[in-house]
Amino acid sequence: MYKTVLEMRNIWKSFSGNVVLRDVNFTVRLGEVHGILGENGAGKSTLMKILMGIYSKDSGTLLLDGEEVDIQSPKQALELGISMIHQELNPVLDLSIAENVFLGKEITKYGLVQYKEMQRQALEIIERVGLSVPTKQTMRGLSIAQMQQVEIAKALSWNAKVMIMDEPTASLTEREIDALFHIIRQMTEKGISVIYITHKIEELFRICNRVTVLRNGEYIATEEISETNRDHLISLMVGREIGEIYPKEDVDIGEVVLEVENLSVDNVLSDVSFYARKGEILGVAGLVGAGRSELMETIFGLRTPSSGQIRIHGEPISITSPRTALKNKMAFVTEDRKVTGLNLIAPLRENITLVTVRQFVENLRINKKKETDASNLYIDRLGIKTDSCESQVKDLSGGNQQKVVIAKWLLADPDIIIMDEPTRGIDVGAKRDIYLLMGELVKQGKTIILISSEMPEVLGMSDRLMVLSGGKVMGVLDRNKFEQQKIMDMQFGAVYH
Amino acid sequence: MMSMNEMGQNQARKGRSNLQALVMLFVLIGMFIVLSLLSPMFSRVGNVINIFKQTAINGILATGMACAILVGGFDMSVGSTVGLSGIIAALMATGGQEGLFLPVVCSVLAGLLVGVINGVAVAYMKVPAFVVTLGTQSIVRGLAYILSGGRPIFGVSESYEKIAGGLLFGKIPYLVIYYIVIALLMGFILQCTVYGRRMYAVGGNAEAARVSGINVEFIQMSAFAICGLMGGIAGMLSTSRTVSAAPLTGEGYELDAIASCVIGGFSMDGGAGKWYGMIIGALILSVMSNGLDILGVASYYQRILKGAIIIIIVLIDVRSKRKRT
Amino acid sequence: MKSKAKWLLTLLLIISIISMSVACAPSQPASTDTGGEKPVDTGAPDDGKEPVVYFCISHMTNAWAITASESMEAEAKKQGANLTVLEAGQDINAQVSQVEMAVTNGADAIIIEPVSAEGAIAAIKKAEQDGVRVIVYNQNIADPSQATTFVGVSNADMGYMEMKAAIDAIDGKGNVVLLLGPMGSEGQIGRSAGYDKALKEYPDVNVVFQEDAQWTTEEALKLVENWISTGTEINAVVSQNDNMALGAIKAFEDAGIEGVPVYGVDAVDDALKAIKKGRLTGTVDQATAEQSRLAIEVAIKLSKGEAVEKEYLAEPTLIDINNIDNYLTE
Structure with missing residues (x-):
């Protein structure tokens, strides 16, 4: 019936005693798109890295076209017809397209590189993936989507049988995604199998034939996509029913705390108005480039507005820097904790008290005992897993790092907490902890503004949802009017009244 | 993906940032023991005082350099600053001028001024530290030549000579006392004060510090200012120690100061390093040389x-x- | 922000270029400006005009160099030469370009105190080929035949004179320490050769320490402190310049040791004052003023087309407490 191209049987892998893959089985059929679904930490990348020869498995069997193979290096994987398109593309920007396609296997004659021949052959290959640009051109001038096409072309040049794509749509526009899916379908028609890693469940339904779910390093299930649905996949992935994933508390919503009126920032935001109330979680949705983070940065004094007004408790205020935002009892859990949230090389204690260290000063001196006590209190309260508050933050897992950022702000006792992608890249358990904490905070009468690209998250947690597109407010929906399709439309610019 | 794996290794990684300073302490002690065995004269009190005397100038520069390095920069101009402030002090303390106030204050302020200029250019105008301080290195050295007319200046007054050369309890030169006081004071600032904490925060991640309401530019600027100030103090003391000043004095000192910090565990990326590291680093260099x-x-x-x-x-x-x- | 940074960078660049050109430019322009409008003139000057002489000095950062350039200017005025002083800041490339510039600007003779004994040869050769006579001053080049003549003082003679004085001061036996200039510099090689000659005559004198102190007071101070620390008896210090000798004196004073004779070379003002005060035992005068007088005299002769000798050596003199009053101007 179906011809199996690749089979991974009973794969085990552990790193210094921690088992990260536990008896995983996985098969890929000829010409199928096979999705792999799993939370961060589920073992997806480790499995793929074993396939690519980057890691070696502890035990298990790998069959390619029915024959057992032992892949020791990425080069060997490539020669066997297994290629990988990484999420982070790393082309050599200043080399030409042709040179990138043939990187590592340049066409030579008498030891001299045959540029003309390489350009000719490269052109043939990139045309197969729908790219028509001169192959003499350097990579630097290409868009991300085009670079990805070159990467795919490169994989094709190795005569790939199995192509692994790791989050290929992460930085593509909708039109580019359509084009990519077109290329994928063309390849599968020619008998190439694609392993498609994503955590966007919607994409699985658009492109995949089957999907395998991993959780905590274990194989959970493989489903025919036509015989499953979204909620089922989510529950397989997180191991709980969907209602349990977003523990939404019922809280009495009070008076308006934050009002933003006609806020504009040149080229980024135009005429944004909204309000947020006490005890409320206001969700903010929108695509990349919709201006969500920019809006929050402006409210927090990191950007200068060209016009507009911000009122807190009815009082007009002028926020010119994060310091004034802090004085007005605001907090900002930023989008990228490593870039704008944490001092990774400092201990937890210094990160947790980064904003509030003045509280612990006695006669010019920081009272380290009090500081440590306060840090430990929040480590306990947020369930941060660490040996001590003196450990360096960089040694923590993503979820624990995120909790440190939140602890830092909670110590300042803010009224308004802006959370920009607070659960990005963290494991299921930590996500749940953060959702529970959000519930606790609004119960205490705080206001939370939640920005998230994960639709289920904003739908699950928000009381109201504001949708932005192109720097404008497309509409604000109440919880009882949440409809995923409507929100998607609004994200693409449909105005909702 | 690797979270479990990472957590497993936590134990081993813990505290590695302090490790280097401690390792260097053992290196220092080891050097001391080996040298004492090789030469019985080495560990005599007189020589130990010598070592501290010879550490003092570089050590004071290293305390300032540590600040610049902590906030993620470094200062190539301190050596020239030593030359300039040394010349200024010498000009005001020779030819029968016995007063101390003028030479001390003017030379130290000159150093501070150079530091502030560096700091403003780095922090507010966003010019890379290397470029700015390389520029001021040349400018300041030029000023030292102009002020001195290119000649070394000898004949510093006796009272000025006493600033560094005077002895506490008839044994310990004031120069050593200044160094110890400055190093401990800097240790206190880095370890115990909000200001010190902020230097680490800015050097560790300036953007995170900014979002957390810290005035990043001011911290950066002031760290360079402290570095310049230490250059001024070092120059002022150098003139007293050698009872002379030459426009060339201090050439290459910035490299020794940077080396002291690096040996003592300061990361050139900023944000990491212990206050005692810069002392150990400076001592290692002078113990080796002595x-x-x-x-x-x-x-x-x-x-x-x-x-x-x-x-x-x-x-x-x-x-x-x-x-x- | 970015444009501001650019602006500042440009400014910095301009400042450093200006400061560099100021440093390299003629530091003391002579009375009349040659300005380059004069056509390249390789032969004798027109009658009645002062000969154009360029003095290329390696650096102007110590007392000796300043004495040299000042005495040169004084002699030029006295003997009637149009002198321009060019300073190379110890940079051989700068000196080479300065020699080239002097040739293009129509020099009648070039007096050069070379930055490096090797590096200056090519430029000197080129100038001589272009018909400009070159007088090497104070420090000879590695191949003296390339220049027309050398005016200087024998470093070996000075070294011998200094060491002999020190040996006499300790009655022909005991331990001496040597503070040297940077190894390989003309002064160090010559003076050390003189030391060796004197030391051979007195086998009872031991050199217990010798080290490069980079011509500086700070380095000499540190070295002598460390030598005192070893507990080795030091009977005399012989230093290759006065700056280092003054550092040695400070080290002995700090350590509370008295009566160790210390000798230097150069006879700089402060060394002379120190001799008068009894702190420094003696110094050897390079006869810098005499060298300058000879150099200008030879330059004028050359510009008139007269024949000159291959070498002119000024006579060094030992200055100590006995004859100090002849040298102190105050």
Whole structure:
């Protein structure tokens, strides 16, 4: 019936005693798109890295076209017809397209590189993936989507049988995604199998034939996509029913705390108005480039507005820097904790008290005992897993790092907490902890503004949802009017009244 | 993906940032023991005081340099600042001028001014520290030549000579006392005050510090200002110690100061380093130089040794960093 | 922000270029400006005009160099030469370009105190080929035949004179320490050769330490402190310049040791004052003023086309407490 191209049987892998893959089985059929679904930490990348020869498995069997193979290096994987398109593309920007396609296997004659021949052959290959640009051109001038096409072309040049794509749509526009899916379908028609890693469940339904779910390093299930649905996949992935994933508390919503009126920032935001109330979680949705983070940065004094007004408790205020935002009892859990949230090389204690260290000063001196006590209190309260508050933050897992950022702000006792992608890249358990904490905070009468690209998250947690597109407010929906399709439309610019 | 794995390694990684300073402390003690065995004169009180005397100027520069390095920069101009402030002090303390206030205050302020200029250019105008301080290095050295007319200045007043040369309890030169006081004061600032904490925060991640409401530019600027101030103090003391000043004085001192910090565990990326590290680093350099002088090792070999030690230490640092990722 | 940074960078660049050109430019322009409008003139000057002489000095950062350039200017005025002083800041490339510039600007003779004994040869050769006579001053080049003549003082003679004085001061036996200039510099090689000659005559004198102190007071101070620390008896210090000798004196004073004779070379003002005060035992005068007088005299002769000798050596003199009053101007 179906011809199996690749089979991974009973794969085990552990790193210094921690088992990260536990008896995983996985098969890929000829010409199928096979999705792999799993939370961060589920073992997806480790499995793929074993396939690519980057890691070696502890035990298990790998069959390619029915024959057992032992892949020791990425080069060997490539020669066997297994290629990988990484999420982070790393082309050599200043080399030409042709040179990138043939990187590592340049066409030579008498030891001299045959540029003309390489350009000719490269052109043939990139045309197969729908790219028509001169192959003499350097990579630097290409868009991300085009670079990805070159990467795919490169994989094709190795005569790939199995192509692994790791989050290929992460930085593509909708039109580019359509084009990519077109290329994928063309390849599968020619008998190439694609392993498609994503955590966007919607994409699985658009492109995949089957999907395998991993959780905590274990194989959970493989489903025919036509015989499953979204909620089922989510529950397989997180191991709980969907209602349990977003523990939404019922809280009495009070008076308006934050009002933003006609806020504009040149080229980024135009005429944004909204309000947020006490005890409320206001969700903010929108695509990349919709201006969500920019809006929050402006409210927090990191950007200068060209016009507009911000009122807190009815009082007009002028926020010119994060310091004034802090004085007005605001907090900002930023989008990228490593870039704008944490001092990774400092201990937890210094990160947790980064904003509030003045509280612990006695006669010019920081009272380290009090500081440590306060840090430990929040480590306990947020369930941060660490040996001590003196450990360096960089040694923590993503979820624990995120909790440190939140602890830092909670110590300042803010009224308004802006959370920009607070659960990005963290494991299921930590996500749940953060959702529970959000519930606790609004119960205490705080206001939370939640920005998230994960639709289920904003739908699950928000009381109201504001949708932005192109720097404008497309509409604000109440919880009882949440409809995923409507929100998607609004994200693409449909105005909702 | 690797979270479990990462957590498993936490134990081993813990506290590695302090490790280097401690390792260097053992290196220092080891050097001291070996040199004492090689030459019985080495560990005599008189020589130990000598070592501290010879550490003081570089040590004071290293305390300032540590600040600049902590906030993620470094200062190539301190050596020239030593020259300039030394000349200013000498001009005001020679030819029968007995007053101390003027030479001390003017030379120290000159250093501070150079530091502020560096700091403003780096922090507010966003010019890379290397470029700014290379520029001021040349400008300040030029000023030192102009002020001195290119000549060394001798004949500093006796009272001025006493600033560094005077003895506490008839034994310990004031110069050593100043160094100890400055190093401890800087230790207190870095370790115990909000200001010190902010230097670490800014050097560790300036953007995170900014979002957390810290005035990043001011912290950066002031760190360079402190570095300049230390250059001024070092120049002022150098003139007293040698009872003379030359426009060339201090040439290359910035490199010794940077080396002291790097040996003492300060990361050139900023945000990491312990206050005692800069003292240990400075002591290692001068113990090495003093010990090898006593053993009669030619200075050319000393240069090679110094360079090799710096590279080895940075290598250890880089390797331990690589293991972490 | 970015444009501001650019602006500042440009400014910095301009400042450093200006400061560099100021440093390299003629530091003391002579009375009349040659300005380059004069055509390249390789032969004798027109009658009645002062000969154009360029003095290329390696650096102007110590007392000796300043004495040299000042005495040169004084002699030029006295003997009637149009002198321009060019300073190379110890940079051989700068000196080479300065020699080239002097040739293009129509020099009648070039007096050069070379930055490096090797590096200056090519430029000197080129100038001589272009018909400009070159007088090497104070420090000879590695191949003296390339220049027309050398005016200087024998470093070996000075070294011998200094060491002999020190040996006499300790009655022909005991331990001496040597503070040297950077190894390989003309002064160090010559003076050390003189030391060796004197030391051979007195086998009872031991050199217990010798080290490069980079001509500086700070380095000499540190070295002598460390040598005192070893507990080795030091009977005399012989230093290759006065700056280092003054550092040695400070080290002995700090250590509370008295009566160790210390000798230097150069006879700089402060050394002379120190001799008067009894702190420094003696110094050897390079006869810098005499060298300058000879150099200008030879330059004028050359510009008139007269024949000159291959070498002119000024006579060094030992200055100590006995004859100090002849040298102190105050």
